[in-house]
Amino acid sequence: RHSSRMCETVPCLPTVPFLGSLLSLRSPLPPHLLFTQLASRYGGLFGLFLGPHYTLVVSEIDPVREVLLQKGREFAGRPKMVTTELLTRGGKDIAFADYSPLWKSHRRLVHASFSLFGEGSSKLQTIVLEAADSLCVDLQACRGQPLDLSMPLMGAVTNVVCRLVFSSSYQPHDPELLTVMEYNDGIVQTIARGGLVDIYPWLRIFPNKDLARLRECVSVRDKLLSKKLEEHKKTLIPGEPRDLLDALLIGQKGSGDESDITDDHVLMTAAEAFGAGVETTSTTLLWTIAFLLHHPQVQEQIHAELDECVGRDRPPCLSDRSMLPFLESVVCEVMRIRPVSPILIPHVAMQDTSIGGHHVPKGTRVLVNMWAIHHDPKQWEQPDHFKPERFLDTEGKRLTPSCFLPFGAGPRVCVGESLARMELFLFVSRLLQRFSFSVPPGASLPDLKGRYGVVLQPLSYTVTVTPRH
Numbered sequence: 001r002h003s004s005r006m007c008e009t010v011p012c013l014p015t016v017p018f019l020g021s022l023l024s025l026r027s028p029l030p031p032h033l034l035f036t037q038l039a040s041r042y043g044g045l046f047g048l049f050l051g052p053h054y055t056l057v058v059s060e061i062d063p064v065r066e067v068l069l070q071k072g073r074e075f076a077g078r079p080k081m082v083t084t085e086l087l088t089r090g091g092k093d094i095a096f097a098d099y100s101p102l103w104k105s106h107r108r109l110v111h112a113s114f115s116l117f118g119e120g121s122s123k124l125q126t127i128v129l130e131a132a133d134s135l136c137v138d139l140q141a142c143r144g145q146p147l148d149l150s151m152p153l154m155g156a157v158t159n160v161v162c163r164l165v166f167s168s169s170y171q172p173h174d175p176e177l178l179t180v181m182e183y184n185d186g187i188v189q190t191i192a193r194g195g196l197v198d199i200y201p202w203l204r205i206f207p208n209k210d211l212a213r214l215r216e217c218v219s220v221r222d223k224l225l226s227k228k229l230e231e232h233k234k235t236l237i238p239g240e241p242r243d244l245l246d247a248l249l250i251g252q253k254g255s256g257d258e259s260d261i262t263d264d265h266v267l268m269t270a271a272e273a274f275g276a277g278v279e280t281t282s283t284t285l286l287w288t289i290a291f292l293l294h295h296p297q298v299q300e301q302i303h304a305e306l307d308e309c310v311g312r313d314r315p316p317c318l319s320d321r322s323m324l325p326f327l328e329s330v331v332c333e334v335m336r337i338r339p340v341s342p343i344l345i346p347h348v349a350m351q352d353t354s355i356g357g358h359h360v361p362k363g364t365r366v367l368v369n370m371w372a373i374h375h376d377p378k379q380w381e382q383p384d385h386f387k388p389e390r391f392l393d394t395e396g397k398r399l400t401p402s403c404f405l406p407f408g409a410g411p412r413v414c415v416g417e418s419l420a421r422m423e424l425f426l427f428v429s430r431l432l433q434r435f436s437f438s439v440p441p442g443a444s445l446p447d448l449k450g451r452y453g454v455v456l457q458p459l460s461y462t463v464t465v466t467p468r469h
Ligand code: HEM
Pocket: 094, 095, 096, 107, 272, 273, 274, 276, 277, 278, 280, 281, 284, 335, 339, 340, 341, 344, 345, 346, 406, 407, 408, 409, 411, 412, 413, 414, 415, 416, 417, 419, 420
């Protein structure tokens, strides 16, 4: 009944009972690099067994488009994993929750609430500019001492999300801010890293340091967020949302399906917006500075563009975006060469379907290797080189290659994309208008390999920050 192509089996890694392909996956390489290497042997679409779970790895743009876009809905499921279930109270969030009608209306509500405060609203711009300014004050105070940017950047980005989600913000040395940074880091270190408990759920009954740490971090997070939720509920004025949390609470009381959105859903969504907002943006900013240290001539070119188009008397704002194509292309090139989410979040086939004519049974996990797409030599000239010009045409205008998908695509595309792009633009432009970044005397250039996890973070490095005027 199938066409002949339908019957072709997908190449599969060697598999043994119980362990599946885990023996072939033992490697010092992080998963995105290992999968890219395996793709050169097994092809752009190959299969493997993570223990009992049949999993496809997709590393070429055509099948990736099929999975994310053409058949986006069929592949919009998410696997149940021990760590993410713990993080999200059994999938009451957006990112790790399986596809369902409730998830759909929940995601729609989050999208609508984001638009209230994100795109098109001057509120976000004001918030980011203020956070960027206080970051500049902090950096200026360091008087050229070598420093690790991760703390101050994280603090600034946390305050942006904090004001957006809760209308509150922290002073730089507020102990609660440190608590937030600490629990976030603990979660990033332990969540969805392809660990064994996420493959064999029964392993959770054994003592497990990572799982214990995750539980502890989640409980700290929950205490903090529940307090915010209660405060908001007490002071809520229907029709006048002050922030994302208000918008969610108002939307929750809406009609129909939405009434199934429980307080747990609201709490998990706030937690997720908070976590995603902080980790992705700060990581991208850290990668940006790391690459600028490696490519001082790119930094000079940004400085020149900023001096010419904005000057030094006022902060760059969103309406300058179209005038700063080079700066925008630098941010794109950073997200291409170091995607914060190199294999996205696993997708799951929700019904029997196919990829490239190959049959894919319901329940198959699909890993989209965005790293491989962003480093495919057939699509990119010298993919391992940092070259922002690839995002510009011959006249210096912005262009977006179709193989550039740092936010994913389709029904599971990042909900924070426009927010993230605005925030990155405002932070990068403000920081480079005010400062030059250089390698401290005697220090070495930042390592560009990064540390694999739910986000691909750079290893820590130090930098000298010099005011430009
Ligand atoms: C999902 C990238 C910032 C919220 C995702 C996915 C990627 C991504 C690759 C997974 C897509 C998939 O599984 O197919 C990024 C990048 C960011 C960024 C590169 C910044 C540089 C943000 C921000 C927020 C956010 C600022 C929220 C404030 C989410 C959520 C999802 C998601 C809720 C889950 C969507 C779903 O599963 O339906 N993001 N993200 N992200 N992102 Fe982002």
